[in-house]
């Protein structure tokens with residue numbers, strides 16, 4: 001019984017931002033995330049505070065359930081874009097290399113994209129396949145990140161058939 005109670009406590013969701021019980025990223029902390037728009041790129045929030053902690057736990061802490069909260073955050077950002085007339089056709093995750101996904105136990109980009117696709121009713125497509133694992137991006141500057149990803153993906157022919165303009169309308173997710 002004591003072991004069960006301890007396990008319940010461990011598995012009970014706690015907010016990555018403020019520690020409040022009940023969810024992995026509470027509504028109040030989610031509300032602090034302001035979308036950032038830069039040309040045609042939109043981020044659901046600035047990488048810092050509760051969001052940074054939540055992403056870190058999602059990627060490295062095994063807290064895969066954070067896909068729901070983070071996916072909802074991205075989906076609400078997309079919903080407000082759709083409401084202003086932005087056209088989006090598909091949700092595309094920047095999938096992990098299969099070795100890295102196996103080591104982690106899940107592919108966080110795929111999980112997140114699946115939640116976003118579900119919430120926005122947009123189709124999820126996987127046109128990219130990772131053919132080599134890249135070094136972790138975390139310690140690299142912008143130019144080194146671009147170099148690191150060069151040749152890391154191949155595109156599957158036909159996976160985006162029906163999408164109108166791939167450059168404009170694909171929402172890429174890399175959590």
Ligand SMILES: [Zn+2]
Nearest residue numbers: 015018026029
């Ligand atoms: Zn919170």
